[in-house]
Amino acid sequence: MVQFSSTFFALGAIALKTVAASRCSPAHLPKPDLLGATILKVQAQEAHNYSAVSLGPGTNDGGRYTISFCNVTVTHTHPGWNDSVNTQIWLPLEGWNGKFQALGGGGYSAGFGSTYLTYAVAQGFASASTDGGVSVGAGAIPTDLSWSLSSPTNVNWFLLENYASKATNDMAVIGKQITKSYYNQPASYSYFAGCSGGGRQGLMMAQDYPDAFDGILAIAPAINIQAFIPAGYWAVQVMNENHIYPSPCEIEGFISAAVKACDGLDGVEDGIISLPGRCNITAHDLVGHNYECNGDQRTLTATSAKVIQAAWSGSGEMGWPGLNKDAAINSYYVPTICAANGTCSVGDSDLTGNWLQYLVAKDPNFPLGKMTNSTFFDMLHDSMRRYGSMLGTNNPDLSKFKANGGKMITWHGLADEAIPPSGTVGYYEEVLRLDRQAHDFYRFFEAPGVGHCYGGLGPIPNEAMSQLMEWVEKNHAPDTLRATKGRNNTARDLCPYPLQQRFVGGDPRNATSFTCT
Numbered sequence: 178m179v180q181f182s183s184t185f186f187a188l189g190a191i192a193l194k195t196v197a198a199s200r201c202s203p204a205h206l207p208k209p210d211l212l213g214a215t216i217l218k219v220q221a222q223e224a225h226n227y228s229a230v231s232l233g234p235g236t237n238d239g240g241r242y243t244i245s246f247c248n249v250t251v252t253h254t255h256p257g258w259n260d261s262v263n264t265q266i267w268l269p270l271e272g273w274n275g276k277f278q279a280l281g282g283g284g285y286s287a288g289f290g291s292t293y294l295t296y297a298v299a300q301g302f303a304s305a306s307t308d309g310g311v312s313v314g315a316g317a318i319p320t321d322l323s324w325s326l327s328s329p330t331n332v333n334w335f336l337l338e339n340y341a342s343k344a345t346n347d348m349a350v351i352g353k354q355i356t357k358s359y360y361n362q363p364a365s366y367s368y369f370a371g372c373s374g375g376g377r378q379g380l381m382m383a384q385d386y387p388d389a390f391d392g393i394l395a396i397a398p399a400i401n402i403q404a405f406i407p408a409g410y411w412a413v414q415v416m417n418e419n420h421i422y423p424s425p426c427e428i429e430g431f432i433s434a435a436v437k438a439c440d441g442l443d444g445v446e447d448g449i450i451s452l453p454g455r456c457n458i459t460a461h462d463l464v465g466h467n468y469e470c471n472g473d474q475r476t477l478t479a480t481s482a483k484v485i486q487a488a489w490s491g492s493g494e495m496g497w498p499g500l501n502k503d504a505a506i507n508s509y510y511v512p513t514i515c516a517a518n519g520t521c522s523v524g525d526s527d528l529t530g531n532w533l534q535y536l537v538a539k540d541p542n543f544p545l546g547k548m549t550n551s552t553f554f555d556m557l558h559d560s561m562r563r564y565g566s567m568l569g570t571n572n573p574d575l576s577k578f579k580a581n582g583g584k585m586i587t588w589h590g591l592a593d594e595a596i597p598p599s600g601t602v603g604y605y606e607e608v609l610r611l612d613r614q615a616h617d618f619y620r621f622f623e624a625p626g627v628g629h630c631y632g633g634l635g636p637i638p639n640e641a642m643s644q645l646m647e648w649v650e651k652n653h654a655p656d657t658l659r660a661t662k663g664r665n666n667t668a669r670d671l672c673p674y675p676l677q678q679r680f681v682g683g684d685p686r687n688a689t690s691f692t693c694t
Contacts, residue, residue, distance in 0.1 A: 200359060201247035201268075209251060209354040211347060217252040217261065223270065224248045231295035234281065234372040235396035235588070237631040237662055238639045242299040245270045247359060251351050255343070258335035260310040264348050265290060266355045267298045267305075274301030276646075277356050277364035279348050279390070281371020281378040283630070284319040284528065287311070287344050293370075303364060305352030309344040310336055320527035322535040330539045341567045342381045349382070349389040366649060370642055372396035372630040373596065376587070381570045383585055383619075387578035392649040393585040394642055397596055397630055400571055400604050401497075403564035405597055407537065407557045408492040410529035410545075411499075412511045414553045415487040417546050422521035423481035425514075428507045430468025430477050431460055431485045435502035438463075444680030445690075448634050448664070449626035451678050453501040453591055460485035484511060491597070492557060498599040505594040505628065528595070536560065573607035575619060584648045585619045588638055588658060588671060590627030598623065605674055622658045622671040625678055636663030638671055657693065 199205055201223045208216040225245045232239025247268040254260055265288075280293040287309030297304035311324045327333040349367070357363045369390045371379045376398030382389045399405075416422055423431075439456035440446045450456055460482040467474055488510040491499035500506055507513065512524035523546070534543045537556045548556075565571075578585070587605070589598040605621040626635025638644075638658035647653040657670035667686045672678050672693035683690035 201249075201270075206249065206355060206358045209351045211253060211350055214253045214255050214347065217254055219249065219251050221247060221249045225270075227295070229291055229295045231292060231299070232631075233296045233300075233639075233642060234293060234370045234375055234394070235630050235637070235641065236296075236639045237637050239296055242295050244295060244298045246298050249355055249359075251355065253347065253351070255335070260335055260339060262310040262339060262344050262347065263308045264344075264351045265294065265306045266303065266352050267294045268303045268356065268359050269298050269301060272301050273303060273360060275365045276302055277304070277353055277367045278302040279305045279345070279352055279367070279369045281345070281369065281375020282306075282309070282319075283371075283373040283375050285322050285325075285340070285531075286319040286374065287340050287378070288348075289375075297370075302368075303352070303356040303360070305348050305355075307344045307348040309339040311340070320531055322531040323541065325535050326539060326541075332536065332539065338567065342378070342385055345378045345382060346386045346389060349386070366391045366646070368392045368394070368642070368645070368649075370394040370396075374399050374402075377402060377568075377570045379585070380587075383575055383578040383583060384570065384572045387575075387583060388581050391583060392645045393583065394645050395585060395587045396641075397589045397593055397598075398570070398587060398601060398604075399596055400569070400600050401565075402568050402570070403560050404497050404557070404569075405600055406529055406532045407560045408497040409510055409595075410526065410533060411492040411553070412484055412488040412506070413523055413526050413529070413545075414548060414550065415484050416511070416513070416523060417548070418550060419480070419483065421480045421484055422513050422523065423478075423484055423511065424470065424519075424521050425507050426470030427468065427475070427477060427481050428485065428511055428513070430466070430470075430475070431463055431481070432503060432506065433468065434463040434466045434477065435460075439502060443625075443678060445685045447626075447667075447685050448503075450501060450503040450591065451625035453503075456502055458502070460489060492554075498597045500594065500597055501591050501599075503592045503626065503633075505592070505633075508594040508629075510594070532560070536564065571604055571607075573604065573611045575608060575615065576612065579612070579615075579618045583618060584645065586622070586641055586645050586648075586655065586658070587619070588622040588624050588641060590624045590629065590631075590633060590635065590637075592626050592633045592635065593629045595629040602674065616673070617654075620655060621674040623674060623677070624658075624660065624671055625669075626663065634664040634667075636660035636667045636669050659688075 203219045228243040249266040251264045282288040288306035376395040379393045379395030439450045443451035488506040489499045514524040515521040589601045627633045638660045644655045661668045668688045676693040
């Protein structure tokens with residue numbers, strides 16, 4: 178018998194590790210072939226026992242994950258654009274599920290990097306994220322738009338196109354090629370997941386790059402961003418025009434009164450307005466109701482009602498909608514702060530205000546607080562005219578995505594505080610008008626009580642990606658989306674539009690207590 182020493186085995190183990198490490202190197206990973214671009218560099222190195230708090234787009238079940246992966250960064254430019262775009266691809270060292278998942282961003286960022294990548298790799302995906310050529314910081318919803326101007330009064334259309342769609346498709350092409358090079362085999366399926374701006378990216382892929390992904394999860398998509406973002410400033414405009422600044426307590430008082438009035442429309446009182454279309458109450462109807470603020474009893478006022486109704490009704494121009502009545506409108510639409518003496522003023526309105534300053538006025542110092550209503554509506558029209566074709570993402574013709582066998586799921590929280598869910602409803606209705614059988618490849622679900630991407634009282638469809646994969650890979654279409662982890666561990670099944678959730682009896686925390694009608 179041949180005898181092997183421990184030294185032999187040790188050398189063998191070192192050799193295997195060396196081979197594995199050599200796979201995660203620029204020498205092993207050829208530069209991707211990307212039409213219309215020049216690859217500037219490919220960086221790669223192994224990361225072992227990397228630990229970070231992470232979650233998937235549109236989930237509230239994240240946590241701290243520890244992963245080991247090949248960390249690849251591909252930097253490319255589009256000749257003549259003077260841009261430098263970084264695409265991160267994280268490849269599990271062990272336990273790859275054979276699939277690729279690209280991840281979207283949000284706010285004015287094309288990607289969130291490790292915030293989403295860590296979770297995706299922990300689930301076994303080879304995953305990718307792009308910065309779109311812009312570093313916008315680590316805010317929950319990045320609002321910096323200074324990158325959108327190449328110089329005073331001049332829009333940087335190249336970076337804006339990267340943000341709109343170009344960098345996202347580049348990410349798909351680069352990510353799939355790097356995955357194939359690293360594992361010596363292509364991914365069996367490719368997916369995209371994103372919420373908010375990331376949801377818009379997903380829809381754009383289905384509309385303009387229909388062969389990029391087998392399955393797309395487009396959550397709370399920022400459809401018609403050129404309209405709803407500037408229109409979202411309307412309530413602030415009403416405040417500034419009339420010098421009315423409701424306190425956060427009074428804003429919450431209006432929301433609570435509206436919920437109390439419309440809560441039971443679905444058959445159960447649970448703090449959620451499940452049927453917002455039937456909630457016909459106005460802010461003016463609530464004047465005189467009592468609310469509490471720091472232990473004091475106060476009354477909802479007629480002057481403040483004017484501001485609240487502006488957030489609920491929308492701009493009133495071009496029919497653009499406002500938010501539903503259980504949304505936290507004080508987050509972005511009516512952001513006020515109060516001093517110790519009780520004097521209140523406008524708080525952070527960067528999400529909507531920056532759009533008006535940088536992309537419409539093209540002047541970061543434009544005095545928003547001094548706008549007239551006429552100026553506001555002129556700017557809203559200008560935004561819609563200038564940016565609709567590039568950023569609107571509202572083409573209902575998904576025939577090429579359908580022909581390629583693609584499947585897509587969209588869900589939108591009805592208590593979304595940033596993007597009016599009725600905009601998504603309107604888009605999906607346009608899709609159905611164009612293709613009555615669109616339900617066969619694209620399904621939309623409303624999520625009562627859920628805020629923007631996550632949050633709120635309602636349960637969240639944390640398994641939406643798994644259900645999308647079931648649809649893509651096994652042709653098991655989701656009749657409902659399973660939603661969990663709502664208030665008091667509430668679980669429900671979200672209904673495919675146009676069906677709506679109604680209470681049929683039992684414990685309202687259980688999914689079996691509701692049906693879709």
